Amino acid sequence: MIFKTAWKNVWRNKIRSLVVIASVTIGIFGGVYMIAIMNGAIEQRVDSALNDELGHVQIDVPGFRDNYDIGLTIPHPDSVMEAAGKLPGVVAMTPRTIITGMANSARKSTGVQILGIDPAREKEVFSLYKSTIPGTGSFFETESSRNQAYIGHELAKELNIVRYLVDDDMLQSLAGKGVPKSILDKLSPYRGHRFPSEKSFKKEMKSVLSAREEQEYGKTIVTEAWSFRERSRMTLTFLDINQTQTGAVFRIAGIYDTKNSMYEMSQVLVRNEDLHKLTGLAPDQYHRLIIRLDDMNEAGTVSSELGTRFPGLEVMPWKEIQPELAMMTDMVEMFYTVFMIIILAALAFGIVNTMLMVVLERTKELGMLTAIGMNKKRVFGMIMLESVFLSLVGGISGMLVSEALIGITAKRGINFSNYAEGLEAFGVTSHIYPEISSTFFIMVTILIIVTGILSSVYPALKALRLDPAEALRTE
Amino acid sequence: MKVLEIKDVHKVYNSSEVKVHAVNGITLGFEGGEFAAIVGPSGSGKTTLLNMIGGLDTPTEGEILVDNTNLATLKSSKLIDFRMRNIGFVFQSYNLIPVLTAKENVEFIMNLQKWDKNKRDARTMELLKAVGLGDRVNSRPSKLSGGQQQRVAVARALASKPKFVLADEPTANLDSKSTETLLDIMEHLNREEGITFIFSTHDARVVKKARRVITVEDGKVISDEHKN
Numbered sequence: 001m002i003f004k005t006a007w008k009n010v011w012r013n014k015i016r017s018l019v020v021i022a023s024v025t026i027g028i029f030g031g032v033y034m035i036a037i038m039n040g041a042i043e044q045r046v047d048s049a050l051n052d053e054l055g056h057v058q059i060d061v062p063g064f065r066d067n068y069d070i071g072l073t074i075p076h077p078d079s080v081m082e083a084a085g086k087l088p089g090v091v092a093m094t095p096r097t098i099i100t101g102m103a104n105s106a107r108k109s110t111g112v113q114i115l116g117i118d119p120a121r122e123k124e125v126f127s128l129y130k131s132t133i134p135g136t137g138s139f140f141e142t143e144s145s146r147n148q149a150y151i152g153h154e155l156a157k158e159l160n161i162v163r164y165l166v167d168d169d170m171l172q173s174l175a176g177k178g179v180p181k182s183i184l185d186k187l188s189p190y191r192g193h194r195f196p197s198e199k200s201f202k203k204e205m206k207s208v209l210s211a212r213e214e215q216e217y218g219k220t221i222v223t224e225a226w227s228f229r230e231r232s233r234m235t236l237t238f239l240d241i242n243q244t245q246t247g248a249v250f251r252i253a254g255i256y257d258t259k260n261s262m263y264e265m266s267q268v269l270v271r272n273e274d275l276h277k278l279t280g281l282a283p284d285q286y287h288r289l290i291i292r293l294d295d296m297n298e299a300g301t302v303s304s305e306l307g308t309r310f311p312g313l314e315v316m317p318w319k320e321i322q323p324e325l326a327m328m329t330d331m332v333e334m335f336y337t338v339f340m341i342i343i344l345a346a347l348a349f350g351i352v353n354t355m356l357m358v359v360l361e362r363t364k365e366l367g368m369l370t371a372i373g374m375n376k377k378r379v380f381g382m383i384m385l386e387s388v389f390l391s392l393v394g395g396i397s398g399m400l401v402s403e404a405l406i407g408i409t410a411k412r413g414i415n416f417s418n419y420a421e422g423l424e425a426f427g428v429t430s431h432i433y434p435e436i437s438s439t440f441f442i443m444v445t446i447l448i449i450v451t452g453i454l455s456s457v458y459p460a461l462k463a464l465r466l467d468p469a470e471a472l473r474t475e
Numbered sequence: 476m477k478v479l480e481i482k483d484v485h486k487v488y489n490s491s492e493v494k495v496h497a498v499n500g501i502t503l504g505f506e507g508g509e510f511a512a513i514v515g516p517s518g519s520g521k522t523t524l525l526n527m528i529g530g531l532d533t534p535t536e537g538e539i540l541v542d543n544t545n546l547a548t549l550k551s552s553k554l555i556d557f558r559m560r561n562i563g564f565v566f567q568s569y570n571l572i573p574v575l576t577a578k579e580n581v582e583f584i585m586n587l588q589k590w591d592k593n594k595r596d597a598r599t600m601e602l603l604k605a606v607g608l609g610d611r612v613n614s615r616p617s618k619l620s621g622g623q624q625q626r627v628a629v630a631r632a633l634a635s636k637p638k639f640v641l642a643d644e645p646t647a648n649l650d651s652k653s654t655e656t657l658l659d660i661m662e663h664l665n666r667e668e669g670i671t672f673i674f675s676t677h678d679a680r681v682v683k684k685a686r687r688v689i690t691v692e693d694g695k696v697i698s699d700e701h702k703n
Contacts, residue, residue, distance in 0.1 A: 001579075001586040008574035368570040371531055372631070373559020373584055375552055469531040472566065 002378055006385035009358075010393070017390060020354050024347050024394025025401060031343040032402040032444065035336050036434035037414065041423075042332045043435055046325055052128040052258050053267075054318050054325075055094075055290035056299045059084075059306065062314045064287055068100050068113075070241055073285040074313065084291055084306060089298045092124035095286035097275050101238030101247075103151070103268060105159035107196065112155065112268045114236055116275035116286075125292040128256055128269075136228050137254035140271060147274050148253035149234065152264025156255045157198055161232045164201035164225040166190040174224050179217050183209065187221070201225060219417065228255065236268065241280040248278055259429035336440070344447055347391060348455040355387050355459035366463050367471025380460045387456030388449060395448035399441060406434045477540075478638045478671055479505040479528065484537035486523050486694075497523040498534070499694035505639065509671045510662060512685035520694040521675040522643060528673070529641050530558050542638050559584060563632030563670075565642035569624040571616040571631070577603060578612040581630045588635055602630035605667070606660050622653025629661060639671035646678045658684045 010017055050056060059080060064072040074080060074095075081093050097116030102109050119140040123129050129139035132150075139150055156162040168191065171184055186208045195201035205221060206214060237247030250270060258264055276283055293302060299317030307315040319326040359366065366379060374382075413433045416423060420430035486498040498520045505511065513521050526532035527539055530546045539546045541561055549557055571580045578599055585595045603609055606626035608619075616624050625645060632640045642661075646654040662684060665672050674681055682688055690698040 001583065004579075005572065005575060012574055364568075365570065365572065368564075368566065369572075370555060371529065371558065372564050373555055373587060375555045375559075378587070469526045472531070472570075 002382050003385060006382045007389055009382070009386050010389045016354065016357075020350055020390055021394040021397065023350055024391060025398040027343045027347055028395055028398025028444070028448070029401045029405070031339050032399065032436065032440075033405060033434065035332075035339060035440070036402070036406045036436040037432055038332055038335060040410070040433045040435040041429075042328050044429055044433065046329065048258060048260065048429070049322065049325055050296055050318055052126055052131065053260070053263055054321055055125050056293045056296055056318055057291040057303050057306070057315060058318075058321055059289040059291070059310075059313050059315050060287060062312075064098075065314065068098060068287075070099055070239065070279060070281070070287075073281065073287055074289060077284060077286050077289060080289060080306075080310060080313070083309060084289070087302055087305060089293045089295060089302060090291055091294050092121070092292045094118060094121040094125040094290050095272070096288045096290060097272055097279075097281060097285070098287045099238050099275070099279065101236055103155060103159060104235040104237065105161060107160050108158060110155070110158055110265070112236075112266055114238060114275065115267060115269050116272040117269050118272050122269075125290055128258065131256040131258050132254045133228075133257050137252060140253050142253070145251060147248050147250045148271065149236065149250035150253045150269040151234075151255055152267060153255055153257040154261045154264035155266075155268070156228075156252070158265065159234055160196045161229065161234065161252060162198075162255070163227050163229060164195040164198060164222070165227040166193050166225055170224050174217075174221065177220055177224075179220060183213055183217060183221075195225070198222065236270070238279070240278065246278055248274075259424050261424045340444065340447060344451045347394070347448070348451050351387050351391055351452065351455040352458055354390065355383065355456055356462065358386065359383065359459050359463045363466060363471045363474045366466055367468040367474070370466070370468040371472060376464050379463055383460035383463050384453060384456040387459070388452035391448050391452030391455070395445060395452075399444065402436075403441070406436060409434050476507060477504050478507050478542055479503075479673075480538075480540040481524075481528065482538045482540070484524070484527060484534045484539060486520070486527060486532070487535045496694050498527070500537070501691070501694070501696055503689065503696065503699070505671055505673065507638075507671055508665065508669045509639075509673070509687055510665045510685055511672065511687040511689060512674045512676050512682050513689045513691055514676055514682055515691035519691045521691055523694075524691065525641055525643055525673070525675050529562055529564060530554050559587060560635065561638045563635075563637040563640035565625070565628050565632045565640060565645045567644040567647045569616070569621070569628050569648075571624055571627055573616050576613045576615055577608055577619065577627045580616070580627055581634050583631065584635045590635075598634060599630075602633060603627075605664060606630045607656070620653070622649050622657060625649060625653070625657055626660060629657070629664070633664060633668065633670060636668070637670065639673060642672060642674045644676055644678075645674060646676065646681055651680070654678065654680050 059074065061072040061074055063069070077095055081095070084090055084093060095118065099114050101112060101114050103112045123139070132139055133153060140148060142148070151161070153162070166187055171187060171191070175184060190204070195204065202218070202222065205218065209218070232252045233249050234252065235247055235249050237245065240246045256264070273283065275281070276285070291302065293299060296318065299319065303315045303317040369379060410433050413431045416430045416432060423430050481501055481503040484498055484501050485496065488495040488497055501524060513524065515521050523532065527534050533547060541557070544557065546554065546557070572583065575583065581602055582595050582599045585598065600609070600612070603612055606629055608623060608626055611619060611623065616627070619627065646657060649657065658681060661672055664670065674685065676682065686702050688700045688702070689696055
């Protein structure tokens with residue numbers, strides 16, 4: 001009866017209740033959706049870091065991580081791999097040779113880390129090979145030629161391996177993409193012109209296009225002008241095992257684009273056998289073994305197991321290799337909490353305000369109820385239930401709206417390409433897929449109920465303090 | 476047997492400057508099945524007396540015994556429970572719960588007392604028929620006239636078979652036809668159920684129907700007349 005009466009009381013003043021419910025809905029939706037975006041971005045970042053860059057567990061010789069000394073190779077890597085392969089949860093492994101060096105093109109040079117890899121095994125551990133930009137080649141699929149390098153898009157731009165070209169093809173495809181003729185006319189004087197870098201091309205475009213034109217079509221123009229010189233080469237120089245400067249010309253096998261500009265800029269992949277020959281390392285000498293697990297959360301357990309079996313090696317789970325990734329995950333949890341506290345506090349004030357108004361308006365009725373025999377516990381319970389219903393209806397509708405929108409955008413993703421540069425500098429892609437766990441939904445629902453209960457206490461106490469005789473006299 | 480005894484009851488309101496003797500030594504007794512009106516001009520102490528009888532207010536001095544229980548000895552929560560089981564209330568402005576139907580309003584107290592559903596339904600229908608609203612059970616108060624609302628209130632007051640019903644100016648907001656109907660219904664139920672009715676009223680029609688008329692002035696009983 002109290003339930004039924006409380007529920008009916010919620011709808012006594014429909015407009016007021018709907019306004020409160022709408023504000024709760026919007027508040028919850030705003031919070032949950034923001035969190036879903038943040039969470040999605042971080043998950044994608046962690047995902048791509050683990051799948052493209054880190055793997056789940058790394059094994060090196062102690063000290064290698066500090067100075068990348070070429071001599072610090074893993075003794076008997078085969079026996080380590082055999083032992084690791086027997087552990088439950090281990091899916092694949094790949095050995096790497098890692099040296100630091102310089103990448104040089106005709107115009108520029110920059111410091112890089114050169115990773116010697118075994119392409120077939122690498123594909124079992126990492127999915128970087130899927131990030132090859134179409135038209136730039138492949139992930140070491142052409143067997144024949146020696147000395148090939150698979151490099152990042154940023155490095156390709158830096159070394160002018162990627163260029164920006166205005167030609168008939170480019171202008172035609174721009175027209176096909178709906179770029180107005182007025183802009184094409186402004187571009188056509190550059191026909192046949194090559195720009196060595198994105199920067200110089202953009203600078204030139206800025207001088208001919210208006211700010212609006214640039215904002216609207218700049219990205220499309222840059223994308224269409226992008227061109228890759230096939231059979232491009234670069235030189236890698238480094239120190240061999242005897243600390244003698246050495247190097248070789250490498251053909252570009254392919255260019256990858258991971259949306260993490262730092263990684264793209266610094267990591268060059270070459271075949272293990274090429275690197276071994278150039279550095280003088282023996283064919284079974286590797287600096288690092290990288291393991292992929294079927295569950296990334298098992299990394300700690302597998303690491304400690306391998307660590308005890310091979311005390312002479314340094315075995316690290318991904319959370320230790322890149323503590324900032326773990327920190328990002330933790331920080332997002334902290335953000336959740338702060339965000340939700342702010343939203344729930346606003347919700348609480350809204351409900352306190354409404355319920356105080358309710359108690360004030362119904363003074364006479366509450367007096368009557370006490371007079372005819374409704375005890376304090378029941379009056380308190382009724383007011384509390386009304387608050388809980390109000391917050392629950394708002395909360396649930398907020399969650400449903402969030403769930404629906406997250407569901408829709410999780411499939412398509414949200415395009416933040418206007419902020420791509422900034423995001424990619426942090427290793428976050430500009431196409432974010434919002435994501436939220438069901439435990440979070442359950443937690444928020446519980447929190448809403450708790451907030452409803454807490455915010456009803458004060459108005460309900462106010463109702464309890466009413467003197468029935470006096471309350472009955474009010475008009 | 477007396478259902479209600481009022482023994483030398485005083486009520487003094489202490490405002491900052493003056494003491495107001497709202498009730499000044501009233502002694503009365505009511506038997507089961509009485510139909511009594513307390514009359515008197517505004518400010519004579521009728522409502523204060525009724526509030527004290529109903530346990531909504533406490534006397535400064537004196538005792539009120541309902542079915543031999545001194546209300547002053549009951550703690551607040553016990554008193555509310557005692558009221559629910561022993562005293563029915565009818566208010567001047569009906570005071571029904573606007574979001575509930577006539578039926579739900581009547582069974583509200585039985586619900587609080589956790590009556591069995593069948594018993595509750597039977598009692599509710601019996602009362603609503605008795606007050607002539609058997610066909611309006613599912614109407615909300617806003618769909619009922621003032622007289623009809625007050626009849627629902629009477630049914631509610633009687634629902635849990637109290638020792639007596641207190642009605643504070645029950646006809647003050649009603650036209651003469653509704654007043655007539657309401658009084659007839661109350662009198663009928665009074666005889667049928669043997670429940671004592673005590674009214675405070677200005678209304679000559681109520682006084683005419685009452686079988687006992689107690690006149691109060693300046694907080695004192697100046698006459699107590701039993702009619703036959």
